[in-house]
Amino acid sequence: xxVIGLTGGIGSGKSTVSRLFELMEIPVYIADTESKRITESxxxxxxxxxxxxxxxxxxxxxxxxxxxATLIFENDExxxxxxxxxxxxxxxDFAKWKERNADFPLAVIExxxxxxxxxxxxxxxxxxxxxxxxxxxxxxxxxxxxSRKSILxxxxxxxxxxxxxxxxDYIIHxxxxxxxxxxxxxxxxxxxx
Numbered sequence: 001x002x003v004i005g006l007t008g009g010i011g012s013g014k015s016t017v018s019r020l021f022e023l024m025e026i027p028v029y030i031a032d033t034e035s036k037r038i039t040e041s042x043x044x045x046x047x048x049x050x051x052x053x054x055x056x057x058x059x060x061x062x063x064x065x066x067x068x069a070t071l072i073f074e075n076d077e078x079x080x081x082x083x084x085x086x087x088x089x090x091x092x093d094f095a096k097w098k099e100r101n102a103d104f105p106l107a108v109i110e111x112x113x114x115x116x117x118x119x120x121x122x123x124x125x126x127x128x129x130x131x132x133x134x135x136x137x138x139x140x141x142x143x144x145x146x147s148r149k150s151i152l153x154x155x156x157x158x159x160x161x162x163x164x165x166x167x168x169d170y171i172i173h174x175x176x177x178x179x180x181x182x183x184x185x186x187x188x189x190x191x192x193x
Contacts, residue, residue, distance in 0.1 A: 001098065002191055003107050003122070007114035007164055008129030010154050011136030011143075013174035017129050018110045020184040027101045031111035031119065034097075035090050039063055048085045053078075073153050087117045094122065106192055115159055115167050127187060128168035130161045131175055 006021075006028075008014035018028045039045050040063050049057055053071060057064055072079040094109060101107055114120050131139075133155065140151045165171055172183045 001102055001104055001107055002124045003098065003109060004187075004191060005114045005120050005123030005126040006108050006110045006129065007112060007120075007126065007168070008131075008174075009112065009136060009158050009161060009164070010151065011139040012129045012131045012161070013139070013172075013180070014110055014112065014129045016174070016180065017127075017172055017184055018108060020181060021108050021188065024185070024188055026106050026108055026188065027104050028108040028110055029094055029097050031090055031094070031109060031114075034093055035086050036063070036065075038089050038093055039086055042089055045085055045089060049082070052081060073150075073157050076157075079157060083113070083117055087119070090117075091119070091122065094119075106188065113158060115164065120167070125169040125191060126167065127170045127172065128161070128164040129172045129174050130165055131173075133161075135176060 004021075006014055006017060008017075015030075018030060022028050039049075040061075046058055049068075053067075057067060068082070072082050098107065109119065109123060111117070111119050114123075114126065120126055136155065137148060137151050140146055140154075141148070146154075159167075170187050172180065172187070174180055
């Protein structure tokens with residue numbers, strides 16, 4: 001199995017690209033979704049996070065996602081700590097997922113912070129989805145209803161598009177000008193050989 005590490009900043013369109021891979025019957029592990037599941041279910045993670053941030057982080061066993069987002073997007077030390085607690089567990093979960101999907105010749109792990117967390121070390125090739133910043137901001141405003149300030153804070157908390165592109169083997173431009181589907185099909189074809 002060849003594993004593609006798919007990354008891109010908030011609003012870049014990496015989830016759309018993931019769905020296109022899924023439509024091509026390529027399994028996709030969405031690290032953000034799985035990390036949320038693991039963060040809510042792992043007693044090890046719950047214990048470490050509540051020791052660091054207090055019991056208000058979990059109410060009746062449910063993660064207070066807005067509090068966690070505030071803690072990590074406004075403080076680099078908090079973000080690094082949370083990543084150090086959650087991402088080793090995500091790696092373990094991803095390894096198990098790969099075993100369950102070993103019969104597929106190609107698979108994808110989608111992660112906005114592929115390089116920041118070192119998940120790129122678990123993939124064969126990396127693929128960045130890039131879009132102009134204003135396009136990304138507009139998409140997130142429409143999708144999530146967040147303020148421009150909040151969106152910019154999240155954008156600044158991750159590697160820039162330029163950094164992701166420089167570290168990636170392939171790039172998909174999701175700029176609302178270049179058609180997306182042919183780019184995804186081309187990469188899938190190249191990597192399936």
